[in-house]
Amino acid sequence: MNETNRNKSRSGEVLIQEVNNTEVPYGCLSVWFLGQESVIIKGGGVTVYVDPFVSEFEGRSYPAPIRPEHITGADLCLITHEHIDHMDPATLSVMVRNNPSMQMVAPAWCREQLLEEAGVKEDKLADAETAVWRSPREGIRIQAIPAAHEQLEQNSQGFHRYVGYLMELNGVILYHAGDTVIYKGLLEKVRQHNVDLAMLPINGRDYFRTSRDIIGNMDYREAAEFAYAAGFETVIPLHYDLFAGNAENPGYFADYLYRHFPEQKFHIMARAERFVYVSPRAFLG
Template identity: 35%
Template sequence: MIRPVLQDDAFLADVDHATATQPEALHVWWLGQSGYLVAHNSTHLVLDPYLSESLSEKYAATDKPHTRMTERVVAPERLVGISLVTSSHNHTDHLDAQTLLPLFASNPMAQLIVPAENLAFAAERLGSSTNLMALGIGETVTLGSVQVTAVPAAHDELLPCYAGYVLKIGSWTLYHSGDTLLYPGMAEKLAPFAPDIAFLPINGRLPERHVSGNLWGDEAAQLAKAIGARRAIPCHYELFTFNTEPPDLFIQTCDTLSQPYTVLRAGERLTLPAV
């Protein structure tokens, strides 16, 4: 079992220290899978979190056991001061009631952005205690100091129930792809955003493992280069034993393309100093 770099009290202490001593910087922590905590000034965002054992429990007695590789970084109810949460699609590792309900109990004013197509599903899964906001593909909303644009994603198919998000916070632009394959015109659609960070899955697609489609590591690196990302960060690996790939191919391709990147470990922080 992989232990996070920082976990529980140590993780929360790092969040408090970073945001108190460098409030103007951009801080990013990997929560595992496709989940991130992002902080700038007094704004804290959580992107596609999965911080429970719900899938391991659900599939324990089946032919598709979701055996954990990495311990949980932090209990969701311990994340406080959160104003915005995203869910890119309805799969449980991106829309998990056992993560989101405790998170929103601790942050009752936070908003959860979901693709417009998924609003009814999310409301049924989470109930009325969560502040849901539907965002259609191509639409933009501003919440406090954060601007969010929903962009297409192709999780096997290019459908409106799958989204990526471009988030503008301070002077930074972040692209969280959600789960996606490459699709025609993808790079041309994303390049105008010129993201400072692109969070991209690298676990690929293996039908024999019942794994829905995602980028392989080399494809993630190539996409980051094509859209002019100033930094690429790989995700969606090292959570479940049946659904993972090492970041080696991503790293090798980034090096070949001279694409800047950072490989975070669970619970680890990246800080970009204020410009």
């Protein structure tokens, strides 16, 4: 192992040690940003990975802050859809092997690939059902929310191809939107849950990317407007940094919020940062 790889390995091990050792009071969550829409969320003793994509992959703008083999202590893995930067068999197969008790939830569209390519066991995999709260393990409830990337798609059984997730964890309601545009009814679906912390894509879409088969999402203006209209207490932008041909400047998101909704709280995460979200219910005794 050369010195560069040795340093990367050491950094990844340190980050995971930080994740495993972090505990926060009720009403708080710890969040780590791994790039694109990959995040680690921890609260109440439960560690959740959403769309982990940390394998080596040609075209990344920067290397992942951890490698798949670093991941230990994962309790739950949530997958939003089957695109490789969200459902990466090279990452998931190692996670499954090294975290044998980990539960996974993913759209039914992903089931066959997860079983065959990632080695997920049937009893550890649940389909992402929308409109109902589920407890895939003690200490957390989740509800899948339909996502439109760029269209709403359902199979013959009514399962959605793309989803986001609401999660109730350690007294906090978090919404990870996955890849989505804003479609009719999404605002109403989300607003009723009084979300504390939301994570939204901001990379947008346009004719030229669509012509290259790059499917888009809401842009930074739409994400800012959506965050304010939905009443999110705090919002974090995602999906803007990993591929040069499908990127956005998160500063535009911050600037738009500052100019139009200065009372809207937001946080732009540095790579591999630990952000501790403190809800209005924290420290109330």
